[in-house]
Amino acid sequence: MFDVDYTALEKGLELMGVGMLGIFTVLFLLYLTSIFLIKSFPQKEGKDISE
């Protein structure tokens, strides 16, 4: 019933994997960046977002 192009699907799966890997790579880099920010600028007593 369906004219399935298996080559396209295979390519699609590959892109899906690469795409998610790309997103996680970027977000993981941001995670490391945030950790670096937390370590570099520790919270001082009495200082908060509003300051």
Place this chain on the structure above:
Amino acid sequence: MFDALNELIITSGLANLSYKHIIMIFLACIFLYLAIKKGYEPYLLLPIAFGMLLVNLPLANLMVAPQNGSAGGLLYYLYQGTELGIYPPLIFLCLGSTIDFGPLIANPKTLLLGGAAQVGIFIAFFGALALGMTPQEASSIGIIGGADGPTAIYLTTQLADHLLPIIALAAYSYMALVPIIQPPIIRALTTKAEREIKMEQLRPVTKTEKILFPIVTTIFVILVVPSSSPLIGMLMLGNLVKESHVVPKITETLQNSFMYIVTILLGVTVGAKANGDILLTIETLQVVLLGLIAFACGTAGGVLMGKLMCKLTGGKINPMIGAAGVSAVPMAARVVQKEGVKANPSNYLLMHAMGPNVAGVIGSAVAAGVLLSFFG
């Protein structure tokens, strides 16, 4: 006299009205009703619906390109801002000036939730490929799962312009339906005990961290995915303007008047692309259905990642906050808050859900950049 009258009738819009025009005018009126009476995403649905109405009135020629030295239609010129990818990044500029990345910086693990929720984009992309669509069309449909209207519009104008009106309508419709679509998925994938989990209060975030975050994010994200630069660059510029506190008047303008000006231009020009030949097709139904799958899978992906993180942290993370990773700021976070209160009236998850929520904005812009680099 009869000749003149005949000429007047022939050149009137009424004489040129086809059944497609009538259906589209009817559809535009339904959207206007939903925007005005029901309040569904009125800031965008109202101009989109009015643009649809204008362009489907025969002989109005508002979208006609300039020919033989004569000027084009008004909406044709305004549409250039959409077609050339100008309005969506400008919306991101305004959005950046309203976003608070504090909850994300305070709990950076939530970035992973924003990433996992993008899986819906690629599942719908895969589904669209299986239905025989081109990779460019599949990418534009998949991005609906990012639940981010400007990103969906930006990517579609770059890859599959002909699908623009239906993708914009589907994206904004599903965003308006977040409170209806997400709760059943959240409840189906979580236990009552998980929904009751109370999370520790977030640590305060310093001004220095908030100023450095957009700068560092811009550098890292654009270095890795350069094609996401229009969206990420504008988002982070807007955020830096806000967090620097040195240009309060610009911040105020971005958060108010400028945002509404760009919104109405974007809305009316997207609506103006919706003519009967484009919307009344089987392909439209496929887009709507795949968009819903993308959205639902994105929500499920975020919740499942939340469950994994809940297990790994020994029950310190409420898995429901993963649902906010689909973007749709701040609606998805509000849905999580509401569900949290339902499970445990003393539960306050809003700020915790804002972390994955803003991570989802970055995630969907990165996903758009990845798809653009593949097929742009």
